[in-house]
Amino acid sequence: MKVWHASLLVPAVAALLASCAPRLGAAVQVPQITVEQTALERLDPPGLGIPASATVSLKLRVRNPNPFGVRLSRVDGDFYLDGLKVTQVSAPGVDIAATGVSTVTVNVQVPLSNQNLGKFADLAVGKTVAYRLEGSFEVDAGALGKPTFGPYTLAQGVIKDAPILKAPEFRFRPELAKLTFGNDGIVLELGLEVHNPNVLGFRLEAPLELRVGGVAVAKASLSGTVGAKNAGVVYTRFQIDPLALPQALIQGRFSFSVAGSPVLIAPGITEKRFGLEVLTQGSAERR
The missing domain is CATH 2.60.40.1820 (Immunoglobulin-like)
Structure with a gap:
């Protein structure tokens, strides 16, 4: 199940967030985060005698607009399916070269409940499910400080491809x-x-x-x-x-x-x- 998406970070939002950063951090332009790929990696529904859970992978693409290297030291946020918050997201740190691009994959573990099971069931049978990633992130720019940007909508899109069940x-x-x-x-x-x-x-x-x-x-x-x-x-x-x-x-x-x-x-x-x-x-x- 793979879907490609575009960034929602517009220049006006970037400028507003940069103006809210600390004085030194104001010199740091906001890295742009997009979700390149999403996938339902696994889904163990209730009733199997094992913990009911799902795993969703998010492949994040981070572009550094600055003429110097930075480290995206923390990404924290909430992941929503059809407007329902299903889990929190914490991405590992990633180094980004000057004006460069890096990717990082986050595997999100979601314990299933009566509230969110229906959303994952929809994914499993091929129904279109909208997702949204809301969050903030910290940028380590060395001597220029560690400004934090957000919270705001990092990316959103839809997932609509059902996994094909193969014979065991x-x-x-x-x-x-x-x-x-x-x-x-x-x-x-x-x-x-x-x-x-x-x-x-x-x-x-x-x-x-x-x-x-x-x-x-x-x-x-x-x-x-x-x-x-x-x-x-x-x-x-x-x-x-x-x-x-x-x-x-x-x-x-x-x-x-x-x-x-x-x-x-x-x-x-x-x-x-x-x-x-x-x-x-x-x-x-x-x-």
Whole structure:
């Protein structure tokens, strides 16, 4: 989710702010801050059993109009979505050469609440959401002082691109597999590692089928939760009719594939279903 924006700092505002600075600081022209790029980096909604939070990245571009180098030593402000204040912003310091430009990226952590969840839900499903960054900043100009400018609107714009939900990646973990033979048939227990490439955390549900030689021999299901851009392990258990795998009874091992139709559920935000496909494959052996 990437959006490019223009600065709102007009010369009249710059002149007014400069006139309010300390005497030495008045010789310092106001650096211009723009938000070049915004992105919803991650969103873990409530109901996943992990802290509900969102991360928004702001790429700030700072232009120094002065004929000498300065350091933007502090940027403090408030970040708004559709007029609702969702968090405070503190940017790290950055050095800017004379008449030069520097960039700094700020990752803003936002604990989700009943008040702001709807705004992030709108972002996740592709609705246009207006943002505004209100704040002030301090400039370290050496012998010319450390004037502070603001508070005022540093930048504003809209975010309107929804993240595309991709299917998670499943990996067979051999050390988590257990194959047993008993009176109730053949039982295969699996631990599957699930990698979530999305900025959205979800609850995962999937009907599964176990295939041996391309033929379905058992069915099961799995469920679990995986945070945004994270990984986790989910477990499932197949009970197999011995008559379906006579060779397994003789040899004590077999190769298989697991097919399924994953359903990703972000509570209160969205849900996406994927078609039946092979998720992973491996082999099991009686220990």
